[in-house]
Amino acid sequence: MNASNGFGPRPGNDTFPKLLRANAQVRAKRPAMRCKDRGIWQTWTWEDVYENVSLFAYGLKALGVARGDKIAIAGANRPRLYWAICAAQMLGAVPVPVYADAVASELAYVLQNADVRIAIVQDQEQVDKLLGESEQLGQLQQIVYDEERGLEDYDHTRLHAISALIAESRDIFAGEPGARAAIEAEIDAGGGGDISIMLYTSGTTGRSKGVMLSAGGCISAATDTVAFDKLTEADETLAYLPLAWVGDHYLNYAQSFVAGFCMACPESAETAQQDLREIGPTFYFAPPRVFESLLTRVMIRMEDASAPKRWLFRHFIDVARQWGEKILNGKQVPLHARLHYGLGKILIYAPLLNVLGFSRIRVAYTAGEAIGSDLFSFYRSLGMNLKQLYGQTEAFLYVTCQKDGDIRSETVGPPAPNVDIRIADSGEVQFRSPGMFVAYYKEDAKTAEAMTQDGYVKTGDAGIFDTDGHLRIIDRAADVGKLDDGSLFAPKYIENKLKFFPNIKEAVGFGHDRAFVAAMLNIDLTAVGNWAERNNISYGSYQELAGHPQVYEMIADHVASVNESLSRDRFMAGAQIRRFLILHKELDADDGELTRTQKVRRSFVGERYAPLVEALYNGSEEADISTEVTFEDGRKGVIAARVKIRDARTFAVEAAPVAEQVA
Amino acid sequence: MSALAEMLQGEVARAAAETLLTVENVSLTFGGVRALSDISFDIRKGEIRAIIGPNGAGKTSMLNCINGFYHPRSGRITFKGKTRQRMRPYEAASQGIARTFQNVALFKGMTTLDNILTGRTLKMNRNFFWQLLRHGPAMREEIEHRIYCEDIIDFLEIEHIRKTPVGKLPYGLQKRVELGRALAMQPDLLLLDEPMAGMNLEEKEDMCRFILDVNRHFRTTIALIEHDMGVVMDISDRVVVLEYGHKIADGTPDEVKADQRVIDAYLGVSH
Numbered sequence: 001m002n003a004s005n006g007f008g009p010r011p012g013n014d015t016f017p018k019l020l021r022a023n024a025q026v027r028a029k030r031p032a033m034r035c036k037d038r039g040i041w042q043t044w045t046w047e048d049v050y051e052n053v054s055l056f057a058y059g060l061k062a063l064g065v066a067r068g069d070k071i072a073i074a075g076a077n078r079p080r081l082y083w084a085i086c087a088a089q090m091l092g093a094v095p096v097p098v099y100a101d102a103v104a105s106e107l108a109y110v111l112q113n114a115d116v117r118i119a120i121v122q123d124q125e126q127v128d129k130l131l132g133e134s135e136q137l138g139q140l141q142q143i144v145y146d147e148e149r150g151l152e153d154y155d156h157t158r159l160h161a162i163s164a165l166i167a168e169s170r171d172i173f174a175g176e177p178g179a180r181a182a183i184e185a186e187i188d189a190g191g192g193g194d195i196s197i198m199l200y201t202s203g204t205t206g207r208s209k210g211v212m213l214s215a216g217g218c219i220s221a222a223t224d225t226v227a228f229d230k231l232t233e234a235d236e237t238l239a240y241l242p243l244a245w246v247g248d249h250y251l252n253y254a255q256s257f258v259a260g261f262c263m264a265c266p267e268s269a270e271t272a273q274q275d276l277r278e279i280g281p282t283f284y285f286a287p288p289r290v291f292e293s294l295l296t297r298v299m300i301r302m303e304d305a306s307a308p309k310r311w312l313f314r315h316f317i318d319v320a321r322q323w324g325e326k327i328l329n330g331k332q333v334p335l336h337a338r339l340h341y342g343l344g345k346i347l348i349y350a351p352l353l354n355v356l357g358f359s360r361i362r363v364a365y366t367a368g369e370a371i372g373s374d375l376f377s378f379y380r381s382l383g384m385n386l387k388q389l390y391g392q393t394e395a396f397l398y399v400t401c402q403k404d405g406d407i408r409s410e411t412v413g414p415p416a417p418n419v420d421i422r423i424a425d426s427g428e429v430q431f432r433s434p435g436m437f438v439a440y441y442k443e444d445a446k447t448a449e450a451m452t453q454d455g456y457v458k459t460g461d462a463g464i465f466d467t468d469g470h471l472r473i474i475d476r477a478a479d480v481g482k483l484d485d486g487s488l489f490a491p492k493y494i495e496n497k498l499k500f501f502p503n504i505k506e507a508v509g510f511g512h513d514r515a516f517v518a519a520m521l522n523i524d525l526t527a528v529g530n531w532a533e534r535n536n537i538s539y540g541s542y543q544e545l546a547g548h549p550q551v552y553e554m555i556a557d558h559v560a561s562v563n564e565s566l567s568r569d570r571f572m573a574g575a576q577i578r579r580f581l582i583l584h585k586e587l588d589a590d591d592g593e594l595t596r597t598q599k600v601r602r603s604f605v606g607e608r609y610a611p612l613v614e615a616l617y618n619g620s621e622e623a624d625i626s627t628e629v630t631f632e633d634g635r636k637g638v639i640a641a642r643v644k645i646r647d648a649r650t651f652a653v654e655a656a657p658v659a660e661q662v663a
Numbered sequence: 664m665s666a667l668a669e670m671l672q673g674e675v676a677r678a679a680a681e682t683l684l685t686v687e688n689v690s691l692t693f694g695g696v697r698a699l700s701d702i703s704f705d706i707r708k709g710e711i712r713a714i715i716g717p718n719g720a721g722k723t724s725m726l727n728c729i730n731g732f733y734h735p736r737s738g739r740i741t742f743k744g745k746t747r748q749r750m751r752p753y754e755a756a757s758q759g760i761a762r763t764f765q766n767v768a769l770f771k772g773m774t775t776l777d778n779i780l781t782g783r784t785l786k787m788n789r790n791f792f793w794q795l796l797r798h799g800p801a802m803r804e805e806i807e808h809r810i811y812c813e814d815i816i817d818f819l820e821i822e823h824i825r826k827t828p829v830g831k832l833p834y835g836l837q838k839r840v841e842l843g844r845a846l847a848m849q850p851d852l853l854l855l856d857e858p859m860a861g862m863n864l865e866e867k868e869d870m871c872r873f874i875l876d877v878n879r880h881f882r883t884t885i886a887l888i889e890h891d892m893g894v895v896m897d898i899s900d901r902v903v904v905l906e907y908g909h910k911i912a913d914g915t916p917d918e919v920k921a922d923q924r925v926i927d928a929y930l931g932v933s934h
Binding site for chain 2: 037038039149150152267268270271274632633
């Protein structure tokens with residue numbers, strides 16, 4: 001590998017504003033962004049976007065934005081907020097996207113930590129959060145907002161509307177030719193070595209840190225994957241992922257600027273599913289849980305369909321299961337199977353994909369957590385090119401990704417283009433990549449901790465390479481533990497196995513330095529609620545359903561089958577689940593139990609529900625727990641419950657001798 | 664200084680507050696039952712006026728009189744300076760009175776958008792045959808109405824259920840759609856019959872927000888019936904209290920709260 005093309009900026013358009021300017025010349029009239037407003041899709045061409053971003057940048061400059069300033073951006077996926085990102089970059093300032101659903105104190109923490117002087121936000125909700133925390137935010141000078149509603153009465157000395165800024169700049173541009181030239185000069189002044197964006201980590205492990213990414217690195221990485229997946233200006237995506245997440249910034253913003261394709265913003269978070277159908281993206285990303293909930297919904301609706309339709313569906317899904325993936329992977333398939341599959345495509349697969357909004361998808365990715373092989377192959381067997389990638393904020397997303405036609409559900413694929421991966425002696429995955437981060441903001445010690453001496457980034461994940469060079473991620477390196485008897489305990493591995501059951505939404509495993517493995521579970525209200533309806537079980541609340549004896553029976557069966565599959569695995573057989581309970585409430589990010597990206601904070605849950613953990617290990621049949629919860633409006637309340645604990649069926653380790661022979 | 668400014672402001676407000684609707688000595692009977700006896704009050708332009716009272720006090724009957732569904736046995740109702748004798752509901756509607764109902768009364772099989780569009784019926788100028796053609800002027804007209812309705816959908820934040828049949832929606836959302844339909848009429852006076860009945864706390868807070876926003880944004884005068892005292896005292900400018908068909912108090916929330924007769928009516932007294 002040649003270091004000069006792999007790592008570090010490449011010549012040419014080495015910043016996003018320069019790319020935007022180039023796109024405005026090369027594909028001026030092609031759509032760049034869409035957004036549904038008042039029920040109608042509004043479209044901006046590359047030319048429009050360039051014009052608006054330039055005007056916006058001029059307005060920000062007038063507000064006092066200088067090179068190197070940090071600008072916070074909080075809100076949903078609105079074109080104007082994407083413009084804000086680019087406008088900040090135009091002026092050499094660093095955009096810092098913040099999760100829109102973060103509570104005020106979390107928001108304030110990030111703004112404070114990043115030394116933000118100007119915040120660009122979507123609406124009154126975000127403005128209120130910022131004003132409410134103004135004591136902590138002494139350095140915040142100006143707030144710029146997109147949606148006027150509800151803000152009419154506010155003191156406007158520090159508040160500005162985006163539309164007003166743009167309109168003012170437009171007047172100035174019309175009168176003074178020097179104004180436009182000044183912005184052009186700002187664009188030219190930027191270079192590939194500049195910090196292009198600062199993304200805060202989700203904080204799965206401790207407080208979130210600001211990951212600084214360079215413009216040149218971002219663009220090199222995006223250029224590689226655009227080529228890898230053959231993305232062109234004819235592609236289209238739906239930008240519905242949180243702005244502050246690396247995935248959205250990479251897959252939508254960076255790739256669309258590099259490839260010149262159009263990104264569409266949904267009307268609101270609730271309409272994303274309908275908007276997906278209307279836009280029909282060709283490139284799509286969703287975390288496994290989205291695919292899972294879609295599948296659950298399809299299956300529930302099929303349960304309610306008439307008998308002939310159910311038969312037809314089942315028949316052709318079986319056909320797809322048998323042949324679909326082989327056809328997608330370009331393997332040899334007998335003619336009769338092809339014909340049978342073709343008929344299924346007309347009757348079932350194509351209409352189903354259409355309902356889901358997946359008709360035009362050429363490339364779809366999933367990542368973030370392990371995906372069940374059944375779930376994964378379901379979508380692939382329908383003919384959807386779903387692939388997995390493995391990535392990190394520190395890598396500017398891609399570390400590995402699967403190649404078309406060479407796909408297995410349990411691996412995350414070979415290294416992405418120009419990415420160099422090695423497995424450390426500790427089992428930890430380490431990498432070097434074109435998009436890798438420059439440093440954590442103001443956290444030199446943490447930066448040094450995350451890097452090796454020779455410039456590799458430590459991922460903190462334990463993984464192994466399969467014989468064919470595909471990477472397999474087992475768990476967080478720090479989470480892999482041992483039971484008292486010395487057997488290996490990989491909590492996430494067990495939790496994922498549990499979560500592959502549609503009825504189980506969340507699972508938290510305990511076992512490190514303990515006598516055996518125990519689990520706390522959350523049921524999935526959609527799936528179990530529907531099951532309850534079909535079985536005439538009435539319930540008044542989540543809590544009541546979760547504690548229902550028949551639900552316990554059902555979940556006990558699931559736990560038993562997980563144990564059975566664990567017993568067949570030589571490494572994991574010792575870590576079968578002995579006892580479990582179903583929690584009385586859903587784990588929630590507002591209570592700090594999940595991260596904003598919906599990952600379980602295992603140790604926090606362990607502390608919060610300490611009496612339950614205690615009860616899991618001391619043999620009690622039930623335990624009382626009362627927990628403080630945070631409601632959506634920020635108020636607190638207490639939920640108290642008596643939770644039942646069950647023993648799970650375990651299996652003898654029958655496979656051991658066979659495995660030994662193989663080994 | 665500030666006291667003087669406040670007084671001046673109050674004076675200005677009073678002068679600006681012209682009366683939109685006056686109810687004078689209205690009585691209503693059903694056979695031997697006197698639902699309303701000798702009720703008088705007024706509603707000023709731009710205010711939020713609450714009508715409260717225990718069950719069976721005659722609140723809904725009062726609203727029904729105002730929008731012409733019931734005809735009072737005696738008394739006068741003056742709306743926008745015109746005193747009416749007998750009026751039918753559609754006449755009230757075309758004069759600019761819109762309402763929502765205690766039990767949701769939407770077209771269950773129709774989508775949210777279509778339900779809200781029905782609120783525009785009285786604003787349609789082209790006749791039935793033009794509409795049937797759905798071409799030229801009729802189409803242009805429909806587009807205008809659609810734009811107005813989309814503004815309402817945006818305002819009430821119900822984009823995600825635009826194309827959903829309302830029968831499938833949860834109760835809180837149906838209430839919101841009903842408010843949307845009433846707003847589509849661009850009413851001068853909006854009558855809300857228990858807009859928050861059966862809602863949970865969060866839905867109630869949303870609804871309060873919407874009612875206040877409607878009042879501000881569209882400058883619509885609102886008369887509402889509500890049982891939740893917290894809500895009433897928070898959002899209304901003036902409150903009239905009924906009990907057994909009689910008016911027992913009328914004034915600002917603070918005045919009404921302090922009134923001994925109101926306290927007795929709500930808490931009960933030993934007779």
